[in-house]
Structures are given as C-alpha cells and as structure tokens.
Amino acid sequence: MNKQTLVYKPIGLIGGALAGVVAAAAFRRVWAVASGSSEAPHATDPTRGWGEILAAAAVQGAIFGLVKATVDRGGAHAVRSLTGRWPD
Template sequence: MKASKIAYKPVGPALGAASGMIAAAAFKQAWKTIGHDDDAPDATDEHHTWQEVLIAAPLQGAIFAAVKTAADRASAATTRRLTGTCPG
C-alpha cells in the first residue's frame, strides 16, 4: 500500500464529518436566503408546498456534493504535498 494511502486513511472519517457539518450550515443559510424560512422542508412535511420540497432537495444535494468534493480535493492535495504522491 502506498504511503499516501496510509496517510490519507485516518483523515477520511474526520474530513467527512467536518465537511458534512459545513455543508449543513451552508445549506441552512442558502435556504434562509431562498426560502425565507429557517427550516428547509422535509419530503414528509405537510407545512411546505411541493415546489419548496422539490427545490430544496436538489439544492441540498448540490451543496453537499460541492463541499465534499472541495474537501476531498483539498485533502488529496495536502496528502500529495506531504508524501509526494497522490492518494488516488
């Protein structure tokens, strides 16, 4: 196993948790701006319209994907800088 993969392995879970919290905060802020409501609608929430639910879901997915990708890319670049090889 390459040194970069060994160095990268313990970082993954911590990075995943941190990026999840960042993404959740970013989505909550985006929804406050777009939806004019503190809480994003849940699919089973009867107090929000279909339109709100169908807008919130892909927005949340896009934000989570972007944050996760940025975190993964940054950690891979850092691992490469520290070990000399990319973990991928």
C-alpha cells in the same frame, strides 16, 4: 496498502465529518436567504408542496456535493504535499 492511502484515510474521514457539518450550516443559511424560512422542508411535511420539497433537496444536494468535493480535493493535495504522490 500504500503510504498515500494510509495517510489519506484519516484525512478523508475527518474531512468528511467536517464537510458534513460545514455543508449543513451552509445549506441552512442559503435556504433561509432563498426562502425566507428558517427551516427547510422535510420530504414528509404535509404542509409543503412538491416544488418546495424538491427545490430544497436539489439545493441541499448541490451544496453537499460541492463541499465534499472541495474537502476531498484539499485532502488529496495535502497527502501529495506530505508524501510527494497523489493518493490512489
């Protein structure tokens, strides 16, 4: 394992955990504004329609993907500034 990988592993793990927390909070806020409901529907909720369930899943996936990519990219930049090379 090279130096960049060793430096990036803990940054990636911590960043991933923080990304999950940030993404969940962002999704709750976005969903509350978009739908007027404080709670997003669960896939098995019999009182919600397909459209609402799938819209919530799509919004949630987009937010999680955006936050994760941002954190991963930031972590890679941090590793490059610490080691001088981009992590593998």
